[in-house]
Amino acid sequence: MNHFDVVIIGSGLGGLLCGSILSREGYHVCVLEKNTQYGGCMQTFKRNGSVFDTGIHYVGGLDEGKILHTFFSYLNLTERLKLRKLDEEGYDVIRYRGREYEYAMGYQRFVDTLARKFPREKNALAAYTGKMLEIGETVNPCKVRENKPVTSKYLEYYNTSYDHFLNSTITDPLLKNVLVGMSPVYSGVRDRTPLYIPMMIHSTYIDGAYRFVDGGSQLGDLLVKNITDCGGMVLTGMKVTRIPVRRDHMEAVEVNGTEYFTGRYFISNIHPKNLTVLVEGNAFTRAFVNRINSTEETYGMFSLYLSSAGHGFKYVNKNYYCYHTGELWDLGNYSGDTWPKGYMVHFSPVSEHADRTNAVIINTYMKWDELTPWIDSHTGARGAGYESFKKKKAEKLLLLLEKDFPGLTGKLATWYASTPLTYRDYTGTHEGSAYGILKDYRNPFKTMILPGTHIKNLLLTGQNINTHGIAGVTIGAFLTCSELLGKAYLKKKICHG
Ligand SMILES: Cc1cc2nc3c(=O)[nH]c(=O)nc-3n(C[C@H](O)[C@H](O)[C@H](O)COP(=O)(O)OP(=O)(O)OC[C@H]3O[C@@H](n4cnc5c(N)ncnc54)[C@H](O)[C@@H]3O)c2cc1C
16 A cells, blocks of 8 residues: 655655655655656766766855754764865856956855955955845744744845845946856846845855765765655656645545555645646646746756766866856857857766866756757657757857866867756756746745645645755755644754754
8 A cells, every 4th residue: 555644746855855854753755756766956877987967066054053064964964975075265266257256165255255356345245245144044944033934034035136236235347247157056137036046045155065976866865765764765767647636635646647645745846837737626726826837947057068088187176157258147148159158167076086087067058949849859869950959069168168178178088968858858847947936036926935735735845945956955845844843843853953
C-alpha cells in the first residue's frame, strides 16, 4: 500500500529539504521524482571524466552562525558536505569596461574593497550594505521575532524597487553598474526586480560563499539519505500525472497514469504553472490559476560545459562576470549580433587538485523565443538544426572567452552545451526559466507565492516560494514545513538545536 503521512511531488532542493525536515520530525515521507535521477537543478552529469554542475555553482550563508550554516547544521549536513570556500578577498569579480571589480566577503571588507576604486562612494556603500544586512536578517528565522509566514518588513522590501533604491543610494553610474553586475544570479530586470531579491541573495554570499567539491549533487545525496535513514522513500521514474481533488481535499496523486500514492498531506515542488494543469476540477479558483499563468518567467540560460584532457585548466577560486556591453540592466535585451552581452564563468573544484580542474562552466542568458523551432522536441531528439544552433552559439562564446581568458580554450578537449529547453525537459521549469517566476515589485501579491493553497492538505515549496537559489529555497522549505509543524516550534528546533 502506497500510503504516507506526506507525499512530495518532485525531488528538487525544496522537495528534498521538506522531506528531510519532516522525516526528522517524525513524518513518514515519500518523494516522487519523474526523472531517473533525483535532485532537479542539483543534478550533475559526468562526461569525458569531468563532473559538471547543472544548477549549483556556488552557495552562500555557510560561514558558522550564518543562515545556511544554521539550517544545514540542524539537518546534520555541514560536517558531511565537501566544500571549498571561495576567495574571501573577491569571490565574485565583475569585469566591466576593461577593469575588474571584486566583491569581497564580510560587509566591511565588501565596502572597503569597492571603496578603493570608488572612494567618494564609501558612505553610500556602507548604507547599501547596511540595507543588505537588514534584509538578510529579516529572512533569517533565527533573527526574526515574529512567527507569521510573511512579516511586514518582508512585504516592504518586496514592493520596493531595487533600481530605485540603487539610484537613491549610489551616485556614480559606474558603481551602479558594478553592483548590478551580479544580476544574472537573480535574473534582474530594472523595472521588475524587488529590493528583497538581490539584497537577500547578496547578503548570503557576503556571509560565506563556497563551492561544492566534485559537484553539488552531494547535497541531494545527503538529503535523500536523511529521508531514507528515517524510514522514508525517494522514488525515481515516478511522474505525477494527475491530481484528483474532492472539494478542497486531496487523497492521492496518480503516478505514471497507473499507480496511486495516498497521503495525509501533499507538497508540490514542481513549477506552479505545471501544478495547475495536474490539479483536476475547480479545486484551484479561476483567479488563482489566472494569476499564476499570467506571471512572467525569469530568463533561461545557455550553458557551455568545458572539459579538458587531464586536469588541464588552472583552477581559479573566483567567479567571473564578464561584460561586453554598456548598460548591465539590459543583458536580456540582445539581438543575434549583440549576444552574449555578458557571461559568468565558474571553475569546478575537484578533490584531486587544489589548483587544477577539468571542468569549467559558462552561463549566459538565452531567450525562450530563440528556441521556437524546437519547442515540440525532446532531449536527445531535437535534430541537426538544433545541434548546429548550439554549435554556433558555443563557437561565439568560445571566441569571447579566449579574448577574456587567453590560453583557456587551448586546454579544451571537448565541450557540451545546454539550453533552456534542456531545463524545461529535465526539471519541468516553465519555458526553461532558470529561477522560475519573475518576482515583480510593482505587483507583489501576483508574484509572491505562499506555501498554502486552496486545497487544505496541499502545500507548495521550491524556488517559486520565497526565492530561488540554495538559500532562497531553504527559507522557502522552512516556510512550507512551518505550515505543518508550526513556525515557533521549527524555529526553536533549527535555531536552538
Ligand atoms: C543554470 C543555473 C545555475 C544556477 N546556479 C545557482 C548557484 O550557483 N547557486 C544557487 O544557490 N542556485 C543556483 N541556481 C538556482 C537553483 O539551482 C534553484 O533555485 C534550485 O535548485 C531549485 O530548486 P527547486 O526545489 O525549485 O526544484 P527544481 O530543481 O526545479 O526541481 C523540481 C523537480 O521536480 C521534478 N518534477 C517536475 N514535474 C514532476 C512531476 N510531474 N512528477 C514528479 N516530479 C516532477 C523535476 O524533475 C525536478 O527534479 C541555478 C539555476 C540554474 C538553472
